[in-house]
Structures are given as C-alpha cells and as structure tokens.
Amino acid sequence: MTDKWKKTALFVIDMQKDFILPDGPLLVDGGAAIIPNVIKAVEVARERGxxxxxxxxxxxxxxxxVELFRRHLYSEKGxxxxxxxxxxxxxxxxEIHEGDYKLVKTRFSAFFATHLHSTLLGxxxxxxxxxxIQTPNCIRQTVFDAVALNYPSVSVIVDATAAKTPEVHDANIFDMENIGVATPTLEEWCNANC
Incomplete structure (x- = not known):
C-alpha cells in the first residue's frame, strides 16, 4: 500500500433506499445500476487502507x-x-464497517454546515x-466545495455515480472535468497503483 492511499478518502454519497429502490420517494433512476460498482469501489478502498x-x-x-423546496414531502408520518x-x-x-466514518448531512454538499473538512484534515x-448519487446535486456540490477548499486531488468515478438520466450525468461530469476533477472509470481507478 502506498502513502497515497493512506491520504485518500472514498466518499460514498446517498446510497440509501429512498433514493435507490423502485418505490423510493426520491428515486434516482440510474442509482440501482451503479450498486455493483459502488460495492467494488468500497472493497478496493478497504484493500488499499x-x-x-x-x-x-x-x-x-x-x-x-430539510431544504425549503422539499418540506412539502414531510408530515407527522415522516x-x-x-x-x-x-x-x-x-x-x-x-454496510459501514468499524474504522469507516459516517457523516450525516442535511444539504447537497457533504461539506455544508458539517465538520467534514476538519475531520479529514485531522x-x-x-x-x-x-x-x-446523484451527479447534479450531492456529487457536484460536494466536489465543487472540495475544489474550493483546495483539496489537491478530487476524483469522481464515472460509472459508480449516477443521475436521473445519462445526459444529466454526462453534462455534470463534463463540468467537473473543466474544474480539474479526474473522472476515471472504476476499472481505471482499480488499476491505478501509484
């Protein structure tokens, strides 16, 4: 294992039932298709330490x-x-293993109003x-905040992220590439050994 991987974190964003399962109230149509790739990315990350x-x-x-635009979805029933x-x-x-880190967020970005940045620095x-998921919202906002916070290396695994449509996904990947974010496939990332 190289020192690079000890200084790298894998973020698994919003892979929750309400976003992924067919009857989920906030279903992201491309979400179920990426589950195997997300599982593989987690396995590789753990192998790398x-x-x-x-x-x-x-x-x-x-x-x-919750954001104001979603509050109508909530009631006494949840x-x-x-x-x-x-x-x-x-x-x-x-599933979360011992040694992993769980971060609860209430907005799109994992960095917004959380202690994530200081935790990573520590x-x-x-x-x-x-x-x-999903590329135009939680992925994009987290990535743009990471770039704004000067993380020297930010990567989005293109076939382990998804949006409601491939067109929306691709457009957002294009935007992230234009701010210096790496966009490997899962296979390319798994084969990287530096």
Whole structure:
C-alpha cells in the first residue's frame, strides 16, 4: 500500500433506499445500476487502507432540517430519509464497517454546515474519490466545495455515480472535468497503483 492511499478518502454519497429502490420517494433512476460498482469501489478502498466516508441524509420526520423546496414531502408520518426509518438505510450490499466514518448531512454538499473538512484534515486526508448519487446535486456540490477548499486531488468515478438520466450525468461530469476533477472509470481507478 502506498502513502497515497493512506491520504485518500472514498466518499460514498446517498446510497440509501429512498433514493435507490423502485418505490423510493426520491428515486434516482440510474442509482440501482451503479450498486455493483459502488460495492467494488468500497472493497478496493478497504484493500488499499483508505478511509471510507459514508455520506448520508438523515432528516427530522417533520422536515424541519430539510431544504425549503422539499418540506412539502414531510408530515407527522415522516418523509424521505428520516432518521431511524428504513428508507434512510443503505441499500443491500453496502454496510459501514468499524474504522469507516459516517457523516450525516442535511444539504447537497457533504461539506455544508458539517465538520467534514476538519475531520479529514485531522486524519491527514488530502485526496478524495467520490461515488454515489446523484451527479447534479450531492456529487457536484460536494466536489465543487472540495475544489474550493483546495483539496489537491478530487476524483469522481464515472460509472459508480449516477443521475436521473445519462445526459444529466454526462453534462455534470463534463463540468467537473473543466474544474480539474479526474473522472476515471472504476476499472481505471482499480488499476491505478501509484
């Protein structure tokens, strides 16, 4: 294992049932198709000794901590990705292990109003690899914030991330490439050994 991987974190973003399962209230159409690649990315990250960061949404059942445009989805009965509800759980095949790090967010970016940046600095992390959903929202905003925070290496695995349509996914990947983000396929990333 090289020192590079010890300084690299894999972010697994929003791979939760309410976003992935067919009856999920916030279904991302391309989400289910990337599950095998996300599982593989996590396996490889663990083999390399990388920090695995599980970035998830967990909300108050009344939606008091949700963006204004989504509050209509919440009531006394709950809503999407409510803490403690099944929809907030990771999809089958993905699980948090001892030594991984779980970060709960309530907005698109994993960095917004969280302690993620200071946690990564404390762990000596300077490189980020991103997988999960969805490309125009949580992936993009997290990536743009990482670039703004001067992480020297930010990568998005293109076939382990997804959006509602391939066209939306590709357009956002294009935008991220234009700010210096690497966009390898899973195979390319797995074969990288430096």
């Amino acid at each position: 990388m920090l695995v960061v599980w970035v998830v949404r967990e909300h108050d059942k009344l939606g008091r901590d 809503g999407p990705t409510v803490k403690g509800h099944e929809g907030a759980e990771l999809v089958e095949g993905l 762990a000596g992390i300077d490189s980020l690899v991103i997988v999960g």
